[in-house]
Amino acid sequence: MKESPARFADLAGLRLYRRNIFAVTGLPVDARGPAVRRQRQRLDARLAVERTWRGDARSPVRDGYRKEEVRLAFEEFQDPRRRLVDELTWYWGDADLGCGCAPAAHERHDEAVGAHLTAIEAETGRADLPSTGHARYWTDAAAGWARLLDSPGLRAHIAHRMTALADPRLDDHSPDDFLAGLPRLLLSPFAELADDRSVRPRLAEVCADWAEYPVFATPLPDVFEDTVEETADRLKDALRTAGERHEAGQHADALETLEQRVLPAYAEFESLEKFVSESRSEEMAHTVTVALNNVALGMCEAGLQRPFRSRLVEVMEAASRIAPTRDQAQIDQNLTAVRTGHAPAGAQQLKPSECAGCVLMLLTIVGGVVAGLTAGAAWATGIIIGGFVLAGMFAS
Known part of the structure; x- marks a missing residue:
């Protein structure tokens, strides 16, 4: 099986349905050479005097497509590998595809497309839809696409369309190359939505519903990989800076780094914990706990309890909240010592990853x-x- 066509990457994210070539051009999915050329000529003439054109009536784009967007869409028609991806993610309607599928199969496909498109547009606030229905849109999309992807009829449909398009550029591909890329493409909007920290708790619940289907469970963690890694890198940089300042005896600077960089960065990482393995979450919590504990106790050892007392207590309280089970007892003991002003006699430094x-x-x-x-x-x-x-x- 070859790598999935590049068109999957082009459509990934919230633009999935907005950039679909059938949405942009208004052509049906069974449009062939002459029909495509005529539509292109009509739209070229129209866009020579008008700024935009509406596109397909079912397109989520309300302000229309510009001339350059339409031109690029028609260029995608030239490559059957790219066109086929757009076919699979747009309405089939009553187009005569000659695939032998039962009408009900096409209806289920279009229902899945409609539910997914609606979920994305509702989530981004670009559609005038009640927020109370967001979860249902996602649930319907997950169920519809999962049923479709598990159906052997979809593979047969793709095989027929590859034959019907009759282009040698498809000879090196099999239906499985297209099927393999679909789950991740359908999940790709979640990666962009996760950039908004306020929606992450609800997004985690939505993703849990999608993860119940095996076809989505495997690729789902990879969808958030970039977001998680970027957040983890910022946290590691902040921890490194705090550690360097602590080792250099720059205690006040180390404390400020914990407060202004480490804790906000960890809060960002923590908001993604539903998309991170349990072992990684625990190890990151351990690392941050150690940093908070050791800087606080280092300041106590340097005799800085009084001028920084309230801030040290806050840092240790944060460490107690974050601490994994293996660190909890020692951190709570250290917190008590810092609160009572008895540190470092009643407190103990921790070693990372012990x-x-x-x-x-x-x-x-x-x-x-x-x-x-x-x-x-x-x-x-x-x-x-x-x-x-x-x-x-x-x-x-």
């Missing part, structure tokens, strides 16, 4: 034993030494 380092060392020993039994003492020694070096690097 638990994970122990696991790595344990795995190293087990691996060495197995290697000794199967490959000899030399292999066992090498694995154990290498593993302890890695564990040391990880802990540092």
Whole structure:
């Protein structure tokens, strides 16, 4: 199976239906060469005197398409690989596609397209639709597309359309190349919607509904990968700055970095936790907890409790809220010490990834034993030494 056609990337996101070539040109999905050329000539003449044209009546674009947008849409018709992707994501209606599908199959397809299009437009506020219906639109779209993608009839439909388009550029592709790209394309609007932090809690609930369908469950985490990584990188940069200032004895600057950069960046990461693996969320919480704890205690050790007392308590309270189970008891003890002003005597610094380092060392020993039994003492020694070096690097 070859890589999915590039058109999937072009349509990804909230523009999915807005840039569809059939929405832009107003042509039916069974339009062929002569009909396409005539429509292009008509629209060229029209847009020579008018600024925009409405497009298909079902297009979500209300202010019309400009001449350049129409020109680009007609160019997409020249490549059957790109055109076929747009066919699959637009209304089939009563077009005579000669595919042998039952009329009900085309109706279900169009219902899925309509529900998905409506959900996107309602979510972005570009459609005059009640907000109370947003969840239902997404639910209907997920159910409709999942049923369609699981239907063997869709593969047969694509195979027929590839034959009907009769273009050698399709010879190196199979229906599976198009089927493989559809789930991620349909999920792609979520990545842009997730940029708005205020909608993330509700978006997580919507995505949970989509994840109930196996066809969407696998690609769903990848949809948020870029958003998560960008947020994680900002958090890591903030933690690095705070750590450098802490090590240099710049205590007030380190505290300010925690307050103004680390905690806001972690709040951003935390708002994406529904789209992140549990292990990664826990490790990030541990890392931030350690940074908050150690800077606060470092300031106490430097005798700065009094001038920064309330701020240190707030930082330790944040650490207590964030702390994973493995750190909770020690953080709560440290928080009590900071509150009562007894730190550092009643408090303790934490080491990052202490638990994970122990696991790595344990795995190293087990691996060495197995290697000794199967490959000899030399292999066992090498694995154990290498593993302890890695564990040391990880802990540092």
